[in-house]
Amino acid sequence: MMRKLLTLANKVLVRFNLVIVTTPQVLSVSSSSSPDSLLADLTEKVPVVPATAAPNNELFRLFSKEQNVHKWHHYFEIYERHFDRYRDRPIRMLEIGVAGGGSLRMWQKFFHPDSTIVGIDIDPSCLAHENADLGIQVRIGSQTDNGFLAAVNGELGPFDVILDDGSHHTSDQIASFGALFRTALNDGGCYIVEDTHTSYWSDWVDSLETFIEFSKRAVDLLHEPYVGRVGLEFWDGGAEALEEARLTYLSANLSCVSFYDSIVVFDKKARSLPRVELRQ
Numbered sequence: 001m002m003r004k005l006l007t008l009a010n011k012v013l014v015r016f017n018l019v020i021v022t023t024p025q026v027l028s029v030s031s032s033s034s035p036d037s038l039l040a041d042l043t044e045k046v047p048v049v050p051a052t053a054a055p056n057n058e059l060f061r062l063f064s065k066e067q068n069v070h071k072w073h074h075y076f077e078i079y080e081r082h083f084d085r086y087r088d089r090p091i092r093m094l095e096i097g098v099a100g101g102g103s104l105r106m107w108q109k110f111f112h113p114d115s116t117i118v119g120i121d122i123d124p125s126c127l128a129h130e131n132a133d134l135g136i137q138v139r140i141g142s143q144t145d146n147g148f149l150a151a152v153n154g155e156l157g158p159f160d161v162i163l164d165d166g167s168h169h170t171s172d173q174i175a176s177f178g179a180l181f182r183t184a185l186n187d188g189g190c191y192i193v194e195d196t197h198t199s200y201w202s203d204w205v206d207s208l209e210t211f212i213e214f215s216k217r218a219v220d221l222l223h224e225p226y227v228g229r230v231g232l233e234f235w236d237g238g239a240e241a242l243e244e245a246r247l248t249y250l251s252a253n254l255s256c257v258s259f260y261d262s263i264v265v266f267d268k269k270a271r272s273l274p275r276v277e278l279r280q
């Protein structure tokens with residue numbers, strides 16, 4: 001009864017930018033029940049076997065015919081899941097880390113033939129893998145050099161897909177994401193960082209937080225609209241109260257963060273404030 005009254009009162013108050021906030025009801029967990037004991041079945045160690053079967057998809061078949069390309073097998077299913085929607089039109093892709101050039105050739109065959117595939121690398125010998133006739137461009141510079149990244153973006157971007165397969169150092173992964181997500185990635189595009197298992201290898205962790213920890217904060221930002229607000233503000237009529245709302249750029253332009261074994265994918269999409277409706 002009390003909650004119903006509160007709900008009714010808030011429906012009126014929300015029109016005047018006011019709401020009554022009550023202490024949230026939370027599940028109480030007795031102190032003797034640690035999370036591990038509650039999840040005993042899920043935290044038990046069970047046997048696993050090494051992967052044997054190769055992925056069965058088109059991209060892996062292209063990979064198998066290529067030389068000088070270096071990818072973990074389990075990435076292929078993830079690539080296809082996220083990249084399929086970009087295949088029916090020419091796109092611009094940026095891959096950080098060229099090495100032997102095989103991945104640039106693989107992407108060129110996988111995406112629309114009129115696409116532009118751009119690779120960047122600090123190693124000048126990677127220029128040998130440029131093939132302008134096929135739309136493969138290579139530029140030499142560091143993924144941590146903002147001026148260089150801006151020049152590449154100005155010349156060949158903005159991009160629909162950005163894939164970080166560069167140094168794999170956590171500070172570089174964070175720096176490149178910071179430099180590229182806002183200005184160099186199109187709305188509707190995706191930013192993929194691979195080999196994020198380096199967040200668990202001390203030789204690669206050279207930042208205050210690992211790339212995985214940084215990415216978990218992006219999950220919090222997805223929920224930024226709800227911080228300091230109550231559900232009623234998102235109801236019909238509550239929308240006016242949200243008109244002046246401002247969100248962090250990353251929050252306002254992020255539709256999804258997908259975590260996989262060693263890959264994090266950020267889908268970029270300008271979003272509106274969420275709205276909820278009860279239809280009776």
Ligand SMILES: C[S@@+](CC[C@H](N)C(=O)[O-])C[C@H]1O[C@@H](n2cnc3c(N)ncnc32)[C@H](O)[C@@H]1O
Nearest residue numbers: 069070097099103121122123142143165166167
């Ligand atoms: C794992 S290899 C790339 C493999 C390639 N993408 C493939 O799939 O076969 C990593 C590459 O990143 C380059 N690299 C290392 N540090 C870099 C940096 N700070 N900026 C740009 N490239 C970097 C290395 O020179 C190396 O060629």
